[in-house]
Amino acid sequence: MSGSTWRRVSRSERCPVCQRSDWCMLSGPEGDPTAAICPRVESPRRAGEGGWLHVLRPGKRPAARSISVPLDDGPTADFANLAAACERALHAEPFRLPRLVESLGLSAESLQRLGVGWSARHGAYTFPMRRGDGTICGLRLRSPSGAKYAVRGSRQGLFIPDGIDATGRLLVCEGPTDTAACLDWGLPAIGRPSCNGGTRDVVAYLRLHRPAEVVLLADADAPGQRGASVLAAALLAYAAAVRVVQPPPPSKDARAWRRSGAEAKDVLAAIDAAPRRQLRITMSNGERRYG
Numbered sequence: 001m002s003g004s005t006w007r008r009v010s011r012s013e014r015c016p017v018c019q020r021s022d023w024c025m026l027s028g029p030e031g032d033p034t035a036a037i038c039p040r041v042e043s044p045r046r047a048g049e050g051g052w053l054h055v056l057r058p059g060k061r062p063a064a065r066s067i068s069v070p071l072d073d074g075p076t077a078d079f080a081n082l083a084a085a086c087e088r089a090l091h092a093e094p095f096r097l098p099r100l101v102e103s104l105g106l107s108a109e110s111l112q113r114l115g116v117g118w119s120a121r122h123g124a125y126t127f128p129m130r131r132g133d134g135t136i137c138g139l140r141l142r143s144p145s146g147a148k149y150a151v152r153g154s155r156q157g158l159f160i161p162d163g164i165d166a167t168g169r170l171l172v173c174e175g176p177t178d179t180a181a182c183l184d185w186g187l188p189a190i191g192r193p194s195c196n197g198g199t200r201d202v203v204a205y206l207r208l209h210r211p212a213e214v215v216l217l218a219d220a221d222a223p224g225q226r227g228a229s230v231l232a233a234a235l236l237a238y239a240a241a242v243r244v245v246q247p248p249p250p251s252k253d254a255r256a257w258r259r260s261g262a263e264a265k266d267v268l269a270a271i272d273a274a275p276r277r278q279l280r281i282t283m284s285n286g287e288r289r290y291g
Helices: 079-092 096-104 108-113 175-184 199-209 222-235 254-259 264-273
Strands: 006-008 025-027 035-038 052-055 117-119 124-130 136-142 148-150 169-174 189-192 213-217 242-245 280-282 288-290
Touching: 079 096, 079 117, 079 124, 079 136, 096 108, 108 175, 117 136, 136 175, 169 175, 169 199, 169 222, 175 189, 175 254, 189 199, 199 222, 213 222, 222 242, 242 264
Parallel strands: 169 189, 169 213, 213 242
Antiparallel strands: 006 025, 025 035, 035 052, 117 124, 124 136, 136 148, 280 288
């Protein structure tokens, strides 16, 4: 595929894998691509920092389903020191953070709680990704134009802010900016790397903190809903109760919901209205118990 010409997806030509109109790349005839690079849906073949390569059958649109890919836990860069250096670089240029705050519609405080930094080498803002135990395992990059990728050698991980109480109700959403939106509402939240990723680290985090309830705040699209449903099923063994909510239309994610004027009371009302999912165990005598 190295000789192929790639183009960005658009509203008129969405990604056939995740059905979104941003981030992804396409190759082949317009309207009937032969390949896609998608950062949201995994495949057995990684395409550098851009995502995963999906080879498409002519005239066919593949179902947007996640394939579990084992991640390399081998030698990596010292991402903790790199993240700290990027934080220092951000504050060395006082205009950087205000520009990001203005473009995202989020508070500087919430972004800083997530360890936001700046990488001059990449020309992008940085967000540390962490394992479930809090260890930094990579850096997510976000260019000023909104393109998202990662520092080479990064392992996908969670976006975990400083200073949250994860023992009560904990929100799990997608990405660092949705996490920051929840923090702006005053709600404890962590972010997974994508709608399909991070399950292992979310489980590890829950086992450490034992929240009373987990709320998955999913993107309001088909991949986001499918990913949340899969994660909810996996988390039932580790959380007393799980709920799944999504922003009301026309908001597509938590950040858009906040920018639309939603307040914490609106989010809490949506959470309280969502059904609680609990692990049901049927005993040998027919008795049902809930974990």
